[in-house]
Amino acid sequence: MKRNIVITGGAGFIGSHVVRLFVNKYPGYNIINLDKLTYAGNLANLKDVEDKPNYKFVKMDICDFDAFFKLMQDEKVDGIIHLAAESHVDRSIKDPFTFAKTNVMGTLALLQAAKLYWESLPEKYEGKRFYHISTDEVYGALSMNHPEGIEPPFKTVASSEGHKAYGDDFFYETTKYNPHSPYSASKASSDHFVRAYHDTYGMPTIVTNCSNNYGPYQFPEKLIPLFINNIRNRKPLPVYGKGENVRDWLYVEDHARAIDVIFHEGKVAETYNIGGFNEWKNIDLIKVMIKTVDKILGNPEDHSLDLITYVTDRLGHDARYAIDSTKLQKDLGWEPSLQFEEGIEKTVRWYLDNQEWMDSITSGEYEKYYADMYKER
Numbered sequence: 001m002k003r004n005i006v007i008t009g010g011a012g013f014i015g016s017h018v019v020r021l022f023v024n025k026y027p028g029y030n031i032i033n034l035d036k037l038t039y040a041g042n043l044a045n046l047k048d049v050e051d052k053p054n055y056k057f058v059k060m061d062i063c064d065f066d067a068f069f070k071l072m073q074d075e076k077v078d079g080i081i082h083l084a085a086e087s088h089v090d091r092s093i094k095d096p097f098t099f100a101k102t103n104v105m106g107t108l109a110l111l112q113a114a115k116l117y118w119e120s121l122p123e124k125y126e127g128k129r130f131y132h133i134s135t136d137e138v139y140g141a142l143s144m145n146h147p148e149g150i151e152p153p154f155k156t157v158a159s160s161e162g163h164k165a166y167g168d169d170f171f172y173e174t175t176k177y178n179p180h181s182p183y184s185a186s187k188a189s190s191d192h193f194v195r196a197y198h199d200t201y202g203m204p205t206i207v208t209n210c211s212n213n214y215g216p217y218q219f220p221e222k223l224i225p226l227f228i229n230n231i232r233n234r235k236p237l238p239v240y241g242k243g244e245n246v247r248d249w250l251y252v253e254d255h256a257r258a259i260d261v262i263f264h265e266g267k268v269a270e271t272y273n274i275g276g277f278n279e280w281k282n283i284d285l286i287k288v289m290i291k292t293v294d295k296i297l298g299n300p301e302d303h304s305l306d307l308i309t310y311v312t313d314r315l316g317h318d319a320r321y322a323i324d325s326t327k328l329q330k331d332l333g334w335e336p337s338l339q340f341e342e343g344i345e346k347t348v349r350w351y352l353d354n355q356e357w358m359d360s361i362t363s364g365e366y367e368k369y370y371a372d373m374y375k376e377r
């Protein structure tokens with residue numbers, strides 16, 4: 001079947017993996033990568049697919065309602081996979097307005113343009129889909145009532161060796177929204193608008209909430225690529241607070257596969273949580289990264305431990321995220337494919353092998369931004 005699909009934010013980290021998957025897997029689809037190319041957008045992420053006949057790049061701001069409405073008409077768009085967003089919590093703390101503008105108003109512009117275009121067609125919403133990609137951070141923070149870790153109730157392929165849970169609660173699809181950071185507040189607001197377009201106008205929408213992603217092409221302001229690069233360059237590793245916060249990590253290609261399954265087979269108006277049951281305290285994860293980088297670079301064991309630098313904690317730093325993705329596994333048969341230690345090694349090797357990609361980003365303004373941001377304790 002021919003489909004005309006817009007993937008917003010396709011030049012970013014997760015979006016580029018989704019674009020690559022769709023372009024390669026569905027030669028009969030027309031895949032339109034719509035991206036404003038902010039600091040986080042990088043077309044070098046998609047060099048391997050840019051010449052494919054079923055791929056097109058359009059530089060556009062999702063807040064530009066008129067331009068997007070015209071694109072819907074010109075391309076006869078029947079599916080939208082919406083990833084474009086401001087995505088970094090630390091930036092949202094410094095500049096919440098940009099987050100509200102892109103994440104809330106931008107999502108609303110896409111919804112309204114899609115509504116007007118699809119409602120103008122004889123078949124209206126039939127065969128259409130608006131799929132909004134969101135985060136588990138909208139649920140707020142879970143308690144750390146088992147700081148030493150307990151046997152978790154669930155496990156997947158992604159769960160690390162000796163996998164532990166650090167609390168006895170998880171984020172479920174039914175968990176009440178309780179966002180804390182400006183980033184998660186803006187994502188929560190956009191999720192509500194997407195659901196409102198289903199409930200009010202009958203638009204066929206889907207929302208998914210995913211845990212922290214890691215893998216190639218992630219902008220090096222986020223923990224994993226930043227730290228891999230700093231270890232390689234013998235630079236300090238700024239650990240916020242005591243490094244006790246817990247995140248639940250999923251390999252980005254597993255997220256992209258989930259998006260593919262849900263886009264095609266997910267039930268309209270449903271929410272699916274995506275995650276691999278793979279909780280890590282930041283400091284433990286950082287030690288795994290140090291071990292892996294040192295091993296690959298041929299350094300003595302724990303050579304880079306001295307780079308760990310405890311810095312002032314992030315404001316409102318959420319203690320623990322841990323997602324229950326049982327519904328997705330049961331209803332649609334999705335499972336993560338990669339074990340965490342394998343995924344981390346693969347990721348470290350990718351960043352070390354693609355130094356040019358990293359250098360093209362880290363030379364310049366970005367470094368200055370970080371110099372201003374962190375003060376050693």
Ligand code: NAD
Nearest residue numbers: 009011012013014036037038040041061062084085087213
């Ligand atoms: P990213 O910051 O790497 O990429 C975002 C992309 O959106 C960039 O290419 C950027 O140029 C584009 N963009 C930003 N503002 C835009 C605008 N106004 N118009 C058009 N394009 C714009 O983000 P990511 O980590 O790939 O996250 C993608 C999506 O997945 C986001 O919606 C994020 O909330 C969600 N998410 C991310 C994670 C994660 O761990 N990274 C986890 C769960 C959900």
Ligand code: TYD
Nearest residue numbers: 089212221222223224238239240245247282
């Ligand atoms: P990040 O990658 O920014 O993702 P998120 O805030 O969306 O979870 O951060 C992951 C964790 O690592 C989070 O608990 C904050 C912490 N962190 C640091 O300790 N130092 C850093 O330099 C960064 C970027 C993050």
